[in-house]
Amino acid sequence: MEIFGVPSALLGSQLLVGLINGSFYAVLSLGLAIIFGLLNIINFAHGAQYMMGAFIAWLALTKLNINYWVALIAAPMLVGLFGVILERTMLRKLYKLDHLYGLLLTFGLALIIEGIFRDQFGISGESYEVPEALAGGINLGFMFLPIYRAWVIVASLTVCFGTWYMIEKTRLGAYLRAGTENSQIVQALGINVPLLITFTYGYGVALAAFAGVLAAPIFQVNPLMGSNLIIVVFAVVVIGGMGSILGSIVTGIGLGLIEGLTRVFYPEASAVVVFVIMVIVLLLRPAGLFGKAA
Amino acid sequence: MSTASQPTALIKTEVLYTGLFLLGLIAPFAIYPTFLMKLFCFALFASAFNLLLGFAGLLSFGHAAFLGTAGYVCGLMVRDVGVTPEIGILAGTVCAGLLGWVFGILAIRRTGIYFAMITLALAQMVYFVVLQIKATGGEDGLQGVPRGHLFGLIDLSDNIAMYYLVYAVFSVGFFIIYRTIHSPFGQILKAIRENEPRAISLGYDVNKFKLMAFVISASLAGLAGATKTLIFQLASLSDVHWHTSGEVVLMTLLGGLGTILGPAVGSATIVTLQNELADKVGSWVTVIMGTIFVVCVLAFRRGIVGEIQALIQRAGIR
Numbered sequence: 258m259e260i261f262g263v264p265s266a267l268l269g270s271q272l273l274v275g276l277i278n279g280s281f282y283a284v285l286s287l288g289l290a291i292i293f294g295l296l297n298i299i300n301f302a303h304g305a306q307y308m309m310g311a312f313i314a315w316l317a318l319t320k321l322n323i324n325y326w327v328a329l330i331a332a333p334m335l336v337g338l339f340g341v342i343l344e345r346t347m348l349r350k351l352y353k354l355d356h357l358y359g360l361l362l363t364f365g366l367a368l369i370i371e372g373i374f375r376d377q378f379g380i381s382g383e384s385y386e387v388p389e390a391l392a393g394g395i396n397l398g399f400m401f402l403p404i405y406r407a408w409v410i411v412a413s414l415t416v417c418f419g420t421w422y423m424i425e426k427t428r429l430g431a432y433l434r435a436g437t438e439n440s441q442i443v444q445a446l447g448i449n450v451p452l453l454i455t456f457t458y459g460y461g462v463a464l465a466a467f468a469g470v471l472a473a474p475i476f477q478v479n480p481l482m483g484s485n486l487i488i489v490v491f492a493v494v495v496i497g498g499m500g501s502i503l504g505s506i507v508t509g510i511g512l513g514l515i516e517g518l519t520r521v522f523y524p525e526a527s528a529v530v531v532f533v534i535m536v537i538v539l540l541l542r543p544a545g546l547f548g549k550a551a
Numbered sequence: 552m553s554t555a556s557q558p559t560a561l562i563k564t565e566v567l568y569t570g571l572f573l574l575g576l577i578a579p580f581a582i583y584p585t586f587l588m589k590l591f592c593f594a595l596f597a598s599a600f601n602l603l604l605g606f607a608g609l610l611s612f613g614h615a616a617f618l619g620t621a622g623y624v625c626g627l628m629v630r631d632v633g634v635t636p637e638i639g640i641l642a643g644t645v646c647a648g649l650l651g652w653v654f655g656i657l658a659i660r661r662t663g664i665y666f667a668m669i670t671l672a673l674a675q676m677v678y679f680v681v682l683q684i685k686a687t688g689g690e691d692g693l694q695g696v697p698r699g700h701l702f703g704l705i706d707l708s709d710n711i712a713m714y715y716l717v718y719a720v721f722s723v724g725f726f727i728i729y730r731t732i733h734s735p736f737g738q739i740l741k742a743i744r745e746n747e748p749r750a751i752s753l754g755y756d757v758n759k760f761k762l763m764a765f766v767i768s769a770s771l772a773g774l775a776g777a778t779k780t781l782i783f784q785l786a787s788l789s790d791v792h793w794h795t796s797g798e799v800v801l802m803t804l805l806g807g808l809g810t811i812l813g814p815a816v817g818s819a820t821i822v823t824l825q826n827e828l829a830d831k832v833g834s835w836v837t838v839i840m841g842t843i844f845v846v847c848v849l850a851f852r853r854g855i856v857g858e859i860q861a862l863i864q865r866a867g868i869r
Contacts, residue, residue: 299664350849356664357610358848361804364797365844372837488793492672495665525683532676536657539669543660 263521269400275517276510277406277475280413281468283509285490287417288464290499291424294437295457298348298359303490304483305370306462309336310469312374315385315478325388325474332470333463340462344455367484374480382477409471416467417506424502433457492535498548508546575718584714585782590822591721592779597802597814598728599771604800605809606732607764608744610667613654613674614772614799619791620677621647621773622780626693627686629781636699636707640720640777647773648766650677655765659758662747671793678791692787696780713782720778724771729811731767740764772799801840804847807854816855 285303292300300306313332317323323331343366351358387405394403424430435443436453444450469483476482490509497508512531520527538546578587596618603609621643629639658669681687688694698707707713731737743750743757751757780786789795798821806817821840828836847854853861 368841491668
């Protein structure tokens with residue numbers, strides 16, 4: 258079976274890869290957007306925290322024999338806690354300064370984290386077994402669908418929409434949205450904004466680590482796995498604009514799919530297609546697809 | 552106070568710069584010239600970057616693209632086309648300027664944090680292009696670039712001759728930056744940095760000024776990159792990598808953001824540190840760089856030169 262002169266199995270598998278990458282883009286850009294909304298900081302360490310999530314899962318399995326499911330919950334909590342400590346001890350001191358200092362600080366943190374992991378584990382990469390319950394795959398007739406990959410998509414979408422629900426429909430989310438609009442007034446109304454900020458940063462970071470654990474069995478667990486990804490996610494964020502939660506999710510998945518398609522039809526361009534789209538969006542709609550005009 | 556102290560301050564600055572200039576002339580007889588040349592390249596690179604961040608308030612996280620592109624263009628021109636070194640350097644600088652113009656047009660459509668992310672993403676695109684096209688040699692980089700004869704006359708394979716070329720390039724570049732900062736154009740850039748809406752309301756076409764600053768900065772970064780290729784006779788992939796973009800931010804921040812000598816001091820510190828540490832601590836270099844970053848942002852935002860200036864000022868008031 259062929260579609261546009263391309264075997265359907267190839268097209269299907271590349272679209273699946275695209276969808277998986279898109280899910281990671283969605284989870285990561287969602288975390289960035291939430292953090293940016295309240296803290297006005299772009300978290301450059303997001304990629305490093307994603308990598309930490311993957312490494313904690315790998316360490317837990319190989320050194321402590323802790324299985325995937327526990328790691329999927331525990332690793333984000335640990336990295337989230339790490340984020341909370343960073344926010345309390347460092348980021349907090351920068352809120353009154355130019356927002357760019359937040360970017361620079363988190364960039365430095367990313368270098369430190371990556372450097373330490375590189376020293377400990379080298380750059381060759383470690384592999385993480387797909388958990389037994391999710392091993393194997395289903396033959397869909399036109400392509401073979403590994404169950405783990407389907408799980409990654411379902412899990413990330415669930416987390417994305419869960420986050421969306423929490424922000425748009427719950428009381429905590431209402432505080433968060435109000436804090437994004439005007440944190441001073443929210444504080445005047447008696448809400449503990451500093452605590453809210455700490456929680457938000459921790460949650461955004463935990464999302465990155467969650468994506469990292471999901472990614473561990475698919476990609477090699479490697480100290481540098483986050484840094485290249487995060488630059489693409491930055492482009493995704495520029496394309497989508499950070500104004501809307503659903504916007505981040507849709508943009509992330511859409512760009513993953515486009516990247517997958519490019520890999521089928523013009524593989525040489527697959528590494529740059531997201532950046533090319535960013536250029537086009539900047540020319541046509543500078544505020545981003547879902548962004549508010551600045 | 553200002554009327555009396557300004558002329559003396561001016562004379563002091565002139566003495567300082569003349570002294571530093573003379574020091575540079577005799578330096579290669581005391582210090583290993585290749586190290587000095589590397590240092591001057593990065594000093595020019597950081598000074599060019601500082602023109603943008605320190606004086607126009609624009610954080611470019613993609614300056615490696617200009618350094619690297621100019622390096623590759625210069626290398627290809629000299630090695631494969633066979634032009635003389637000065638033409639190669641010129642070609643690299645012009646290409647970096649053109650690239651800066653393209654980056655600038657796109658990036659100034661957004662401000663602040665988005666500006667940084669856009670420049671970073673565009674630079675990453677350049678990285679992938681350099682990695683994939685055949686002419687650049689991919690992972691191996693561009694090797695075996697001859698230094699050639701300057702104007703077809705002076706043999707640059709001699710390290711001392713090469714040093715004086717690099718020193719001349721640095722001095723010219725630094726002078727351009729100095730003049731730009733102290734020109735009415737530089738003052739308008741500062742005005743934009745301090746209060747953009749007010750600059751607009753005063754009738755300045757803010758985007759035009761930002762774009763011009765970006766092109767100047769990119770060209771000079773390119774000048775540094777092209778010269779660097781001649782020194783080491785190679786252009787490598789790491790020159791276009793985002794690590795280099797981050798490094799130049801660090802050099803500027805450590806030396807003193809928005810000061811004239813700061814970036815040079817910062818790059819001298821970092822290059823020396825890297826040279827000293829490279830064989831001793833291995834991959835911990837990244838950790839140390841990151842730590843300096845964090846410390847600078849949290850507790851040392853004025854940088855080395857900024858702190859010294861503040862000290863002098865305090866002493867002057869007393």
